[in-house]
Amino acid sequence: MRQPHYPESNDKVFGVWDIAAFLLENRKTIAAFIAATVSAAVVYLLLATPIFVATTSVIIDPNRGAELFNAAPMPPTMTSDQSRVESQMEVIKSDRVANSVISRLKLEQRTEFATGPSLFQTVLARLTPTSTASAAGEAGPPDTTEFREVASRFAGKLSTKRIGQSLVIEIAFSSADPNSSAEIANEIAESFIRTIVEAKSKLAEEQGKWLSERLETLQQQAFEAARRVNRFRSVGDSLSSQDARAKLEELESIATSYRKMYDDFQRQYNETLQRISYPDADVRIISRASAPLGKSSPRTSLVLAFAVVLGGLSGTAFAAVRLTGDRAVRSLAQLNTNVGIAPLGAINDLSEAGIWREGKLRWFSRSAAARDAAGTLSRIAAGRLSASVKTDLRRLRTTIASLTANPDVLCIGVIACCEGEGSTTVAACLANEYARSGARTILVDSCADSRTLSQELAAGTTTKSQPDGRQESERAVGPGALALALLPSAESYLEPGETNRLLMERTTEVLTQSRLEFERIIVDLPALLSSDHWKLLSSHIDQVIIVVDFGKTTVDQARDGVIELNLAGRKVLGAVLNRVPAIARKTWS
Numbered sequence: 001m002r003q004p005h006y007p008e009s010n011d012k013v014f015g016v017w018d019i020a021a022f023l024l025e026n027r028k029t030i031a032a033f034i035a036a037t038v039s040a041a042v043v044y045l046l047l048a049t050p051i052f053v054a055t056t057s058v059i060i061d062p063n064r065g066a067e068l069f070n071a072a073p074m075p076p077t078m079t080s081d082q083s084r085v086e087s088q089m090e091v092i093k094s095d096r097v098a099n100s101v102i103s104r105l106k107l108e109q110r111t112e113f114a115t116g117p118s119l120f121q122t123v124l125a126r127l128t129p130t131s132t133a134s135a136a137g138e139a140g141p142p143d144t145t146e147f148r149e150v151a152s153r154f155a156g157k158l159s160t161k162r163i164g165q166s167l168v169i170e171i172a173f174s175s176a177d178p179n180s181s182a183e184i185a186n187e188i189a190e191s192f193i194r195t196i197v198e199a200k201s202k203l204a205e206e207q208g209k210w211l212s213e214r215l216e217t218l219q220q221q222a223f224e225a226a227r228r229v230n231r232f233r234s235v236g237d238s239l240s241s242q243d244a245r246a247k248l249e250e251l252e253s254i255a256t257s258y259r260k261m262y263d264d265f266q267r268q269y270n271e272t273l274q275r276i277s278y279p280d281a282d283v284r285i286i287s288r289a290s291a292p293l294g295k296s297s298p299r300t301s302l303v304l305a306f307a308v309v310l311g312g313l314s315g316t317a318f319a320a321v322r323l324t325g326d327r328a329v330r331s332l333a334q335l336n337t338n339v340g341i342a343p344l345g346a347i348n349d350l351s352e353a354g355i356w357r358e359g360k361l362r363w364f365s366r367s368a369a370a371r372d373a374a375g376t377l378s379r380i381a382a383g384r385l386s387a388s389v390k391t392d393l394r395r396l397r398t399t400i401a402s403l404t405a406n407p408d409v410l411c412i413g414v415i416a417c418c419e420g421e422g423s424t425t426v427a428a429c430l431a432n433e434y435a436r437s438g439a440r441t442i443l444v445d446s447c448a449d450s451r452t453l454s455q456e457l458a459a460g461t462t463t464k465s466q467p468d469g470r471q472e473s474e475r476a477v478g479p480g481a482l483a484l485a486l487l488p489s490a491e492s493y494l495e496p497g498e499t500n501r502l503l504m505e506r507t508t509e510v511l512t513q514s515r516l517e518f519e520r521i522i523v524d525l526p527a528l529l530s531s532d533h534w535k536l537l538s539s540h541i542d543q544v545i546i547v548v549d550f551g552k553t554t555v556d557q558a559r560d561g562v563i564e565l566n567l568a569g570r571k572v573l574g575a576v577l578n579r580v581p582a583i584a585r586k587t588w589s
Helices: 016-025 027-047 064-068 081-092 095-105 119-127 144-157 178-235 241-277 300-324 332-339 351-358 367-371 373-382 387-404 423-436 452-457 500-517 534-540 555-567
Strands: 052-060 158-162 168-175 283-287 343-348 410-416 441-445 462-465 471-474 482-486 520-524 543-549 572-580
Touching: 016 027, 016 300, 027 300, 052 081, 052 178, 081 158, 081 168, 081 178, 095 144, 095 178, 144 158, 144 168, 168 178, 178 241, 178 283, 332 343, 332 555, 332 572, 343 387, 373 423, 387 423, 387 543, 387 572, 410 423, 410 500, 410 534, 423 441, 423 520, 423 543, 423 572, 441 500, 500 520, 500 534, 543 555, 555 572
Parallel strands: 343 572, 410 520, 410 543, 441 482, 441 520, 543 572
Antiparallel strands: 052 168, 052 283, 158 168, 462 471
């Protein structure tokens, strides 16, 4: 008989649906990683010290000094505004400004900047003998190492930036105390201005000293030139009258030049003295810092968003690594190539319809779907299935008919490799499909350990006597009707002293009688790898269908199940892939 063919691409190209199916299937792992990273982020936010940033702004005004002294504006320099602003920013971050702020505010005494001795230093201090100078109470030089550490922490909290293309510099300082951040930021701006004033004052003093010395020289030179003019006028010279006049004009010109030079230097000297007496910087504060109202770091929303992204990426990476060693069956092609069994078809996850109808998603496990088994079986019995599931069942029935030549009576056993893989659901769906197609169908529950069908679908059935007088539930038999037979089980039928041989005899009699009354007999068998009870019934079953749970049953388990059935001499019709997510079908070729 020709088997259905499901092609498999060797060079699979992953698309959007593959990624979506992968994320949906591994949502539990990804959610666990996100929960872990978010929990760590929350702990960090609770334990981290909040940091407050205060800012103050200063502007560079090169012509400020000239306006104060009613002098002409200074000519533009060859230095660009960018270079000038960057130079001033480096001055703000210089050690001179930092040392001034630390000394004036005594930052070395604040816990935020001060550091106690390390454990090694404490032990070393106890083991090292005390010096003579310390014992005598003499004051030694200050600990410059500690001061450098304070200055290093101070520099790490200070930042500057240029505002746009203007000459405005923003000074920012971060601290655990909002008031301290504003106080230190303002003091940095003031110390920066004081530094410029002191530098200009010192430069003016040096210029004044040089001008004073130069004035003395020019004064002597001007006096000597004037004396020569007066002596030439009074004494004269042996030259002719015309030459004498030219000589006099030359001496007067020299004297006038020296006098003019002296007057210019005298004016510059006076301006320099004014600058020394009232020095002023070409920088002024335009906005003073105030205590910030909110913390600048850590930013709660940013930290939580980063934790979510990190957790999602970590969970996805972990799931991808785990997928490389995962041998679970996820496609019909795997059944054909890896397991070596003919795939009969696939059935969608029956819980998906309930998910969207109830408006909630069962994220973490299938236990919620297992708890809703009663509702699922009730929907199957009532025929309240989605259109896609009904289509899957019609295709499955047609495939079985093509493989079995559609005999008048057919007994099909439905079995799974392990417990909880949906063999009961598939058996109920298949029996319901045969009944609705017009065939007289009976659904037999032979699971002695877990009697799901007997417990959930026995209500509303008619009864008939078993061979020993006990009662057995059975629906009314007729064309298109679905009957439910409850076979003897170790729990409700057998006495403690009875053996499995008696169970096999009674089951054989019931199945034999069912062949006379029904056209299709669907038997829900116990799991293959969990017990050997299925072997007692296998000889009375025409064909066996293996149920493979999508993403749960491994290739090795399915292969072992096929081997077990072949060793028992049972004819395996094929395999049904159960609980297939709708999105996973889009990834199949």
